[in-house]
Amino acid sequence: MTPQRRVVVIGTGHAGFGVASSLIQLGKARVVLIGEEPGLPYQRPPLSKGILAGSTTREQIAFRPGPFYEHECLELVSGDPAVGIDRVNTTVLLASGAEVPYDALVLATGARARSLPVPGCDLDGVMLLRSADDARALAERLPDVASLVVIGGGFIGLEVAAVARHRGVAVTVVEVLPRLMSRAVSTEIAGFYADAHRRWGTRLLLEDGVEAFEGETGAVSGVRTAAGRRLAADLVLVGVGVTPDCTLAQECGLAVDDGVLVDERLTTTDERIFAIGDCARFVSPWGTASTLRLESVQNATDQAASLARRLSGLGVGPYCDVPWFWSDQGDLKLQIAGITSGADQVVLRGDPQTRSFTALCFRGDRFLGGESVNAMADHLSIRRMLGAGPHAASPSAAEFADPAFDLRTHAITGGAT
Amino acid sequence: MNERVPISYLTPDGERHAVEAVAGDTVMSTALANHIPGILANCGGAEMCATCHVYVEQDFVNQLPEMDDEEDGLLGFTASERQPTSRLSCQLVVTHELAGLEVRIPEAQV
Numbered sequence: 001m002t003p004q005r006r007v008v009v010i011g012t013g014h015a016g017f018g019v020a021s022s023l024i025q026l027g028k029a030r031v032v033l034i035g036e037e038p039g040l041p042y043q044r045p046p047l048s049k050g051i052l053a054g055s056t057t058r059e060q061i062a063f064r065p066g067p068f069y070e071h072e073c074l075e076l077v078s079g080d081p082a083v084g085i086d087r088v089n090t091t092v093l094l095a096s097g098a099e100v101p102y103d104a105l106v107l108a109t110g111a112r113a114r115s116l117p118v119p120g121c122d123l124d125g126v127m128l129l130r131s132a133d134d135a136r137a138l139a140e141r142l143p144d145v146a147s148l149v150v151i152g153g154g155f156i157g158l159e160v161a162a163v164a165r166h167r168g169v170a171v172t173v174v175e176v177l178p179r180l181m182s183r184a185v186s187t188e189i190a191g192f193y194a195d196a197h198r199r200w201g202t203r204l205l206l207e208d209g210v211e212a213f214e215g216e217t218g219a220v221s222g223v224r225t226a227a228g229r230r231l232a233a234d235l236v237l238v239g240v241g242v243t244p245d246c247t248l249a250q251e252c253g254l255a256v257d258d259g260v261l262v263d264e265r266l267t268t269t270d271e272r273i274f275a276i277g278d279c280a281r282f283v284s285p286w287g288t289a290s291t292l293r294l295e296s297v298q299n300a301t302d303q304a305a306s307l308a309r310r311l312s313g314l315g316v317g318p319y320c321d322v323p324w325f326w327s328d329q330g331d332l333k334l335q336i337a338g339i340t341s342g343a344d345q346v347v348l349r350g351d352p353q354t355r356s357f358t359a360l361c362f363r364g365d366r367f368l369g370g371e372s373v374n375a376m377a378d379h380l381s382i383r384r385m386l387g388a389g390p391h392a393a394s395p396s397a398a399e400f401a402d403p404a405f406d407l408r409t410h411a412i413t414g415g416a417t
Numbered sequence: 418m419n420e421r422v423p424i425s426y427l428t429p430d431g432e433r434h435a436v437e438a439v440a441g442d443t444v445m446s447t448a449l450a451n452h453i454p455g456i457l458a459n460c461g462g463a464e465m466c467a468t469c470h471v472y473v474e475q476d477f478v479n480q481l482p483e484m485d486d487e488e489d490g491l492l493g494f495t496a497s498e499r500q501p502t503s504r505l506s507c508q509l510v511v512t513h514e515l516a517g518l519e520v521r522i523p524e525a526q527v
Binding site: 068 | 449450452454459461465467486487490
């Protein structure tokens with residue numbers, strides 16, 4: 001029998017697609033999946049990697065091929081964005097004027113790339129990277145670009161810098177803070193990556209910001225920095241982070257504070273409405289703050305799976321899956337397990353000279369997590385270890401740092417010998 | 418191009434799912450496209466998790482692409498026990514030579 005419960009999902013990224021596909025598989029609900037972009041829902045990580053490099057096509061990054069959406073319990077509404085939520089009548093209003101009734105509503109609205117409101121930001125060639133269209137536009141221009149200026153030394157900016165540099169483009173990265181990836185990694189890893197990018201030939205300008213984008217014929221030709229530098233640029237990528245998309249939540253009166261606020265069951269202040277993925281600020285035992293908002297595939301996917309089970313009537317505890325992240329820059333694979341920001345002690349396992357090592361992050365005696373470079377086994381061991389919980393006993397800093405210490409065995413046996 | 422290759426998946430409940438795969442797709446993406454339960458592929462094929470683990474039928478083991486270090490490392494962390502025939506299906510690209518391939522899906526992926 002076709003299930004009657006109707007779950008409406010707004011957003012078709014990893015979170016929205018994930019919850020929809022899990023719900024269909026569990027078979028307890030009918031799902032309407034609403035996306036603002038036309039076309040099939042797709043994965044974002046390849047946008048700054050394979051799509052940009054030209055080794056991956058738009059078709060290859062679709063979560064599923066078209067026929068997948070012909071399932072009797074799934075309806076995909078693409079290119080018709082949700083513009084309002086009526087909590088009294090429990091309906092979602094679409095731009096076309098259509099109204100979609102819901103029994104449960106999932107907000108998976110994601111985040112929007114921040115732009116820099118400085119003079120010249122409207123010039124042609126000043127670009128953002130968030131959507132497949134953005135990636136395609138960037139990939140199309142790249143072959144004709146001689147000099148690229150990247151604003152922001154975070155994951156996106158540095159991934160693009162590495163791809164462009166590999167193709168022979170002159171690349172300058174401008175970062176306002178004293179080091180790279182300061183939100184995501186320890187000083188040790190940031191320093192290693194700064195050296196790596198410099199070795200690849202990228203110019204890094206730390207502690208400098210953008211004063212203006214310059215250009216005479218409507219197209220960008222340079223960047224003027226706060227420190228008074230003038231950088232030539234025929235393309236600028238602005239990668240200065242994202243803002244969670246909370247507009248719908250805010251307009252219908254849900255609690256919002258740099259993210260749609262949800263409890264550890266991913267429920268908003270309206271018990272019929274849930275939020276997951278980049279747009280959700282959730283109560284979490286990980287890290288050193290009481291709530292988290294994470295921009296990652298893991299977070300989107302695992303929250304989606306957890307919520308799908310809950311909405312299907314399966315017993316589900318509080319959401320507390322181990323957070324993990326990755327970034328591919330050049331031939332360096334960065335993998336982070338746990339929430340490592342807030343660490344006051346970092347010890348290295350392995351030698352950065354070998355380009356395969358891990359930074360282990362502690363706050364006091366508490367092990368927060370690890371940041372691995374080309375060290376998959378370390379990363380997986382730490383993920384497994386953290387699976388015992390955010391405050392579980394862990395090896396000491398000294399044990400971790402000892403290359404003879406068998407991290408994998410420790411992880412698998414839970415420390416029992 | 419776009420040649421169809423018959424492959425099949427054996428789910429833990431003993432059911433056999435025969436599908437026509439597209440040459441060039443992976444065994445993982447083919448499973449997802451065909452609603453085959455039990456292959457999660459949480460990372461989307463980026464070789465970052467081990468939730469598309471399969472056991473490959475013995476006859477085909479030697480015809481598969483060689484395993485890289487990442488895959489070997491990830492297979493050390495599968496939810497169901499690693500066996501000599503274990504592979505990550507995201508790394509198995511379907512080719513004409515693999516016609517008739519059968520993979521068994523393990524009990525658990527997470």
